[in-house]
Amino acid sequence: MTKRFDLGWGDEEETDTTANALVRTEAARTEATESAVTARIADAVEAARPGLHQIPDPVEPAGEGELTAEEKARLDACVGGVELLTTAYWMAGKSLDTIATGRLFRRIPHKIKPGEYYTTIEEWAWNEYGIKQSRCSKLRAAWPLAEALAARGYNAPEGQVRELVPLTNKYGLNAGVALYEIAVEQHGADKVTAERLRDLVKLLPDDLALKDDEDADQITRMLEGVIENAEPKALPASTGIPPAVRRNVERRALALADALNRGRIPRVEVERHLLEAFVEDPAVFDAVLARMKKEAK
Incomplete structure (x- = not known):
């Protein structure tokens, strides 16, 4: 006689109860998972969504010293x-x-x-x-150009990018990227200004031999050489300042601005201080006298 095995859960009522409990448990687990996912999605969307609601309201300072933790967060x-x-x-x-x-x-x-x-x-x-x-x-x-600079990690403000737009229109996008990177190398990314970019553009000749398909890094190296040996745009004859001297004055003025942590120093301001030093500082007077005697020989 073939032996029969009982593979059931027990009686019918107990089986139904157990099955229903399993269904409810699984449904609760699924609902909890979906709720958690929904919450995470909502948090991510909220974090990414710009808006005034994320900007703290203006309040008076907590004091005159170091910022509090709350102020730093604000x-x-x-x-x-x-x-x-x-x-x-x-x-x-x-x-x-x-x-x-x-x-x-x-x-x-x-x-x-x-x-x-x-x-x-x-x-x-x-x-x-x-x-x-x-x-x-x-x-x-x-x-x-702004997108190309962003791809290289530079968050360039509009005013800086606008100074380089004529250059990119004439020589291509990589020329603008190259000149910006030269400014970064000279001053540091946090000290690049629209004025400094404008000064660099002024040092470039009007007949640059650039191709738009050249690599930006190659253009950077080429422009560095051009700027190093640049002959600035000629000044009116009445100034009597040779181009080489003017180029060096521009560079020294940039170094002076760096030392003073300023964006740019106008030439007239430099000239004023030079004249005051010529009047007040015997060493400056003697240096000018020596140069003039040498030139007269």
Whole structure:
């Protein structure tokens, strides 16, 4: 006789109870997991979402000394908000350029001309967002270089990028990247200013032999040599200052600005101090006298 084995859970009622308990346990576990995932997603979205609600309200200082822990946290949040401006300008520029290039505005109903659509990016940007035509053009021109610099780890403000836009328009994107990196090498990333970039551009000749497809690092090395031996734009003859002297004055003025932790020192200010030193400091007087005697021989 074949032996039969009972493979059940017991009686029918006990089996149902156990099965239902397992289902409820699994459902609770699934619900808890989904809830945790949803919470993490919500936290991530909130952390990434910019907005005024993340910026602390202005309050009076806690004191005159070191910042408190709360003040440091408030400062960090506010600095993050300010830095958004640096990223936002070229993101806006790229967005405007994409809309303009694809004429994506062509079926957007005109805000002040019922029944019509926008025909230009400038008209759309002005009517919809109050962005003037000149501003729209500058944003569209600046974003490629700003994006390229960001890819290299530089968070360049709009004013700095704008100084290099004419250079990139003439010689290509890599030329702008190269000159920016030269400024970083000379002064440090935290001391690059629009004025210093403008001074570097002035040292470049008008007939640079650059190709847009050249590597940015190769262009950097080439421009370093050009700047080192640059002949600045000639001054009016009435100044009587040789180009080589003017070039060295520009460089010494930059070194002076670094020593004083200033962005730039105008030549007229340097000249004023030189004249005062010539009058007040016998060593300066003797140095000038010696040079003039040597020149007279």
